[in-house]
Amino acid sequence: MTDRRWEAIVIGGSAGALRALSTILPALPADFPLPIMAVVHLPPDKQSVLAEVLQAKCAMRVREAQDKEPIEPGTIYFAPPDYHLLVEDDRHFALSYDAPQLFSRPSIDVLFESAVDVYADRLIGIVLSGANNDGALGLEAVDREGGLPLVQSPKDAHSTAMPLAALAKCPTAQALSAEQIASFLKSQSHESET
Amino acid sequence: MPEKTENLEIKLLLEAIFQKYHYDFRAYSPASIKRRLRQAQERFGCSSISILQDKVLHNPDVLPSLLELLTVQVSELFRDPLYFKVIRDQVIPHLRTYPSLKVWIAGCSSGEELYSFVILFREEGLEEKTIFYATDINPHALERAQAGVYGLDRIKLFTENHQKSGGKSSLSNYYTAAYGRAVFDRSLRERVVFSDHSLVTDEVFAEVQFTSCRNVLIYFDRELQDRAIGLFTEALSRKGFLGLGAKESLNFSAHAEAYTTFSRDEKIYQKRGTP
Numbered sequence: 028m029t030d031r032r033w034e035a036i037v038i039g040g041s042a043g044a045l046r047a048l049s050t051i052l053p054a055l056p057a058d059f060p061l062p063i064m065a066v067v068h069l070p071p072d073k074q075s076v077l078a079e080v081l082q083a084k085c086a087m088r089v090r091e092a093q094d095k096e097p098i099e100p101g102t103i104y105f106a107p108p109d110y111h112l113l114v115e116d117d118r119h120f121a122l123s124y125d126a127p128q129l130f131s132r133p134s135i136d137v138l139f140e141s142a143v144d145v146y147a148d149r150l151i152g153i154v155l156s157g158a159n160n161d162g163a164l165g166l167e168a169v170d171r172e173g174g175l176p177l178v179q180s181p182k183d184a185h186s187t188a189m190p191l192a193a194l195a196k197c198p199t200a201q202a203l204s205a206e207q208i209a210s211f212l213k214s215q216s217h218e219s220e221t
Numbered sequence: 222m223p224e225k226t227e228n229l230e231i232k233l234l235l236e237a238i239f240q241k242y243h244y245d246f247r248a249y250s251p252a253s254i255k256r257r258l259r260q261a262q263e264r265f266g267c268s269s270i271s272i273l274q275d276k277v278l279h280n281p282d283v284l285p286s287l288l289e290l291l292t293v294q295v296s297e298l299f300r301d302p303l304y305f306k307v308i309r310d311q312v313i314p315h316l317r318t319y320p321s322l323k324v325w326i327a328g329c330s331s332g333e334e335l336y337s338f339v340i341l342f343r344e345e346g347l348e349e350k351t352i353f354y355a356t357d358i359n360p361h362a363l364e365r366a367q368a369g370v371y372g373l374d375r376i377k378l379f380t381e382n383h384q385k386s387g388g389k390s391s392l393s394n395y396y397t398a399a400y401g402r403a404v405f406d407r408s409l410r411e412r413v414v415f416s417d418h419s420l421v422t423d424e425v426f427a428e429v430q431f432t433s434c435r436n437v438l439i440y441f442d443r444e445l446q447d448r449a450i451g452l453f454t455e456a457l458s459r460k461g462f463l464g465l466g467a468k469e470s471l472n473f474s475a476h477a478e479a480y481t482t483f484s485r486d487e488k489i490y491q492k493r494g495t496p
Contacts, residue, residue, distance in 0.1 A: 093468070094439050094468055094469065095443060095473070107467075107468050109467075110439075110468055113250075113252035113253060113256070114252060115250065115251055115252050116228070116251065116252075121250045121251075121252045121253055121439070122439045122468050123250075123252075123253045123256075123439060123440070124294065124436040124439065124466070125253065125256070125257070126295055137256070140256075141252050141255075141256065144252075144255070
């Protein structure tokens with residue numbers, strides 16, 4: 028877990044994920060060397076205030092991902108409400124209005140699967156607290172390509188359905204508390220400084 | 222690093238579809254196309270994209286279903302109600318001053334956006350002097366748009382959207398419910414021209430005062446986005462309006478200079494009055 032090959036991090040969650048993100052993301056320094064892309068399920072008619080809420084707590088830049096935007100390190104991107112977020116080979120974002128997957132748009136699986144295509148074994152995938160099984164297939168794909176699959180441990184998660192589904196699909200994933208995930212990611216930023 | 226085999230197969234398939242059938246997906250955003258082609262691969266039971274290509278080339282019956290998978294878009298009546306509210310409250314007063322109007326719904330898919338416009342224009346008393354062009358590259362989608370039949374289970378959402386858009390009538394005036402379906406009234410189609418048109422390969426066909434093209438450009442690469450916006454610019458009369466999707470904008474477009482921002486939040490742009 029200590030090698031320095033990581034190129035990007037994808038995170039997904041729904042109910043209870045904001046609490047976990049509020050533990051994980053503020054722990055990271057402004058010059059964190061990787062981009063972080065996140066899908067959090069929200070009611071589609073709610074204009075996302077996620078980025079604003081978290082920017083107030085984070086040293087890293089936090090913003091809503093825009094169509095065709097280049098992906099920069101040191102930045103946390105959230106999928107906009109009611110659009111899927113995908114990654115292109117040349118490291119920029121694409122949005123899509125394709126049908127919801129598992130009743131979800133944005134879909135965690137869609138983001139994870141497209142990120143796996145681009146980053147392969149240089150990707151860390153993290154499934155957080157949530158009330159459905161989105162993210163399980165995506166995390167399995169992260170694992171299959173040699174990336175690092177992590178799950179918020181059901182004991183630590185506000186809603187256990189999503190972590191449990193992810194662990195069922197991807198049994199090799201490590202189950203960690205939000206705080207352990209935070210310190211693991213933080214250690215990655217020290218790694219790359221040396 | 223050599224190109225991944227799957228990416229190569231996708232390129233070849235899109236080239237094959239273009240050469241043989243003249244549908245051009247080559248400049249579509251690769252991540253979305255890849256996702257849809259994987260779904261198609263599964264649907265047609267093909268173990269690789271190359272095998273799908275073989276099917277598409279040798280079995281012409283496969284193409285329509287593949288087109289459907291590559292282009293289908295499910296929308297809602299009055300999707301993003303505030304978009305229609307801004308049109309109703311702020312754009313319509315401008316349009317009232319014209320003796321006759323043309324409105325282009327580009328990439329109309331199954332017609333939800335079209336019916337929203339026709340109903341809004343009827344409520345505002347402009348339908349009689351307006352011609353609506355509803356265009357798409359997918360013939361099946363155009364047929365559905367022309368039929369105007371939607372699942373009754375979607376009507377609750379459509380009705381809420383319509384009310385939030387400032388609707389002045391009851392949506393139930395415009396459809397008949399039967400057998401789990403809502404059939405929209407044929408009178409809504411009297412002033413509509415349905416047509417096969419590609420933003421990738423076709424040219425401008427009329428001068429229009431309003432173009433609505435939402436959640437289509439996100440599927441195009443930058444260059445193709447510029448081509449499409451170029452068509453809109455050419456089609457719009459001076460001071461004409463262009464409405465884009467919630468996450469689309471003219472910010473990075475080569476044609477940005479031709480427009481002023483009319484509603485930043487609702488992504489409505491107005492073409493400048495002078496060339």
